[in-house]
Amino acid sequence: MKKHYIPSRLFTLLVYIFLYAPIVLLIIFSFNATKSNRVWGGFSTQWYAELFHNARLLGALRTTIILSVLAAVIATLLGTAAAIGFYSMRRRSRSVFLAVNNIPLTNADIITGVSMMLLFVFAIGAFNSSFLSDLLGVRWKTGFGTLLIAHITFNAPYVILSVMPKLRQLDPNIYEAAQDLGASGFLAFRKVILPEIMPGVLNGLIIAFTMSIDDFVISYFTKGSGVTTLAVEIYTMVKKPVTPEINALSTLMFLVVFALLLTVNIRQARQETASARRKAKLNPGR
Amino acid sequence: MKNKWLAAPYVVWMALFVVAPLILVVIFAFTDKAGGITLDNFSNMATYIPAFQHSFVLAIAATVICILIGYPLAYFLSRESLMVRKVAMMLIMLPMWMNFLLRTYAWMSILDDNGLINQFLANIGFFNLINSIFGTNLQYIHMINTQGAIVLGMVYNFLPFMVLPIFSVIDKIDHRVIEAAQDLGANGTMVFRKVIFPLSLPGVLSGVTMVFIPSVSTFALSRLLGGGKTLLLGDLIEMQFLGNAYNPHLGSAIALVMMVIVLVMMAIMNRFGEGEEGVAVL
Numbered sequence: 001m002k003k004h005y006i007p008s009r010l011f012t013l014l015v016y017i018f019l020y021a022p023i024v025l026l027i028i029f030s031f032n033a034t035k036s037n038r039v040w041g042g043f044s045t046q047w048y049a050e051l052f053h054n055a056r057l058l059g060a061l062r063t064t065i066i067l068s069v070l071a072a073v074i075a076t077l078l079g080t081a082a083a084i085g086f087y088s089m090r091r092r093s094r095s096v097f098l099a100v101n102n103i104p105l106t107n108a109d110i111i112t113g114v115s116m117m118l119l120f121v122f123a124i125g126a127f128n129s130s131f132l133s134d135l136l137g138v139r140w141k142t143g144f145g146t147l148l149i150a151h152i153t154f155n156a157p158y159v160i161l162s163v164m165p166k167l168r169q170l171d172p173n174i175y176e177a178a179q180d181l182g183a184s185g186f187l188a189f190r191k192v193i194l195p196e197i198m199p200g201v202l203n204g205l206i207i208a209f210t211m212s213i214d215d216f217v218i219s220y221f222t223k224g225s226g227v228t229t230l231a232v233e234i235y236t237m238v239k240k241p242v243t244p245e246i247n248a249l250s251t252l253m254f255l256v257v258f259a260l261l262l263t264v265n266i267r268q269a270r271q272e273t274a275s276a277r278r279k280a281k282l283n284p285g286r
Numbered sequence: 287m288k289n290k291w292l293a294a295p296y297v298v299w300m301a302l303f304v305v306a307p308l309i310l311v312v313i314f315a316f317t318d319k320a321g322g323i324t325l326d327n328f329s330n331m332a333t334y335i336p337a338f339q340h341s342f343v344l345a346i347a348a349t350v351i352c353i354l355i356g357y358p359l360a361y362f363l364s365r366e367s368l369m370v371r372k373v374a375m376m377l378i379m380l381p382m383w384m385n386f387l388l389r390t391y392a393w394m395s396i397l398d399d400n401g402l403i404n405q406f407l408a409n410i411g412f413f414n415l416i417n418s419i420f421g422t423n424l425q426y427i428h429m430i431n432t433q434g435a436i437v438l439g440m441v442y443n444f445l446p447f448m449v450l451p452i453f454s455v456i457d458k459i460d461h462r463v464i465e466a467a468q469d470l471g472a473n474g475t476m477v478f479r480k481v482i483f484p485l486s487l488p489g490v491l492s493g494v495t496m497v498f499i500p501s502v503s504t505f506a507l508s509r510l511l512g513g514g515k516t517l518l519l520g521d522l523i524e525m526q527f528l529g530n531a532y533n534p535h536l537g538s539a540i541a542l543v544m545m546v547i548v549l550v551m552m553a554i555m556n557r558f559g560e561g562e563e564g565v566a567v568l
Contacts, residue, residue: 008362015359022392037395078296085293108503111541114527115307153303238391250388257383
């Protein structure tokens with residue numbers, strides 16, 4: 001039986017080499033003493049030093065982090081409320097709203113991007129030529145605000161998709177039980193419903209945050225000229241022929257992602273063993 | 287906890303920022319700069335038929351290659367022990383979390399004319415060997431800025447999106463179903479063909495959607511790996527909105543046509559998929 005697995009394991013190994021070889025090369029060349037991505041010229045950490053002096057990139061990183069945190073938190077609040085609302089609806093209206101909710105998920109990013117760009121250009125044009133703009137003395141333009149709206153819009157569907165299943169698993173009677181025991185509507189929600197759906201909410205928050213950090217296409221179309229995000233800045237950097245700081249940046253991002261994934265996985269594994277142990281204690285017969 | 291009004295803010299949000307933008311795309315596609323209704327945007331599109339062909343051919347190629355690599359990988363991994371499966375899935379997801387532009391950038395220096403593959407081939411004397419046999423003067427293999435490089439970029443970037451859904455579907459298959467098939471006398475191939483494969487099709491379908499849609503609409507990959515030589519739909523749309531060719535009306539029309547073709551393709555595929563699932567249940 002074991003012998004049988006050798007060709008398939010070789011195939012698996014080759015695919016993993018295909019996936020990781022480019023990343024390993026980026027990491028190796030991030031320590032190259034010369035500018036080249038092709039010829040090794042000795043060990044150096046100069047590209048890391050240069051990376052940390054690249055004000056444009058650091059600014060873009062700051063914008064990206066503020067944007068992603070804000071967009072993820074707002075999308076989580078909006079999406080969790082919406083999920084509870086959808087859950088309370090009749091089946092037909094719920095399925096209509098969920099279908100609309102799916103549009104940003106299934107549409108190509110570029111279509112979401114250009115359609116929102118059209119809306120922003122249209123709305124800003126209308127606002128700036130209206131009396132309101134003169135009255136308030138404000139000129140609106142694309143920038144952080146439009147980016148934030150766009151990010152909330154593509155994040156919220158993920159939050160809803162991760163909260164909805166938790167709501168479906170709820171026992172509908174426990175909320176009423178809490179109310180029968182004298183809890184007000186909000187207290188019952190906070191003490192009974194929220195803890196139950198919390199894993200879904202947190203999951204949605206994390207997905208939303210990573211989607212925001214990673215997004216290039218939608219940000220590219222909605223950011224305007226004033227601000228820039230990390231992904232957009234990376235795009236302008238990789239379009240130039242030689243940019244060795246990119247190697248250093250990739251290495252750092254890889255390490256951050258690796259550490260994050262490892263922590264999440266170890267935490268999950270611990271929780272699973274803990275819950276398995278608890279179950280074993282509850283059912284000693286099994 | 288029944289309170290449907292909690293959805294109200296998000297419903298308004300969707301109307302403003304999901305539905306209204308798409309309506310604007312439709313309006314822009316059917317109007318000209320002066321605001322008059324016109325079909326010119328669609329008739330002008332005939333010049334761009336090659337871009338449509340390239341986009342769809344390259345995206346289909348990338349999707350097929352992703353199935354050919356991703357399906358066996360997902361299947362092989364599903365037979366491993368729990369620990370191996372966990373680590374393997376983590377390693378599949380890890381590159382996904384790195385920005386795809388960085389991953390693409392790595393390939394730019396690998397595929398270059400004096401890049402790492404060509405250096406390697408030169409160092410092992412591959413070109414000398416070929417040149418001495420055929421009397422040619424081959425110095426390198428041209429790989430960057432070709433359509434093949436674009437397909438490679440698509441496969442590399444989107445392969446995890448094919449592996450993950452297939453794996454999660456195969457992983458959830460009830461082992462008793464497989465054992466039942468074996469008890470009834472099915473051999474390994476038959477179990478795969480009659481049980482595992484039909485049950486895994488929903489995973490393949492969602493994998494296809496997740497690979498095909500970003501592939502057919504990409505503009506960064508063709509710019510970086512195709513050297514701007516192969517004009518794809520994504521490039522075309524980007525040029526109409528942010529490039530020199532600024533014409534959001536034509537851009538909207540192209541985006542609309544692309545969206546409709548993709549939707550029709552997905553609808554046909556899901557139909558086909560449901561049919562298969564129905565057969566599997568019977």
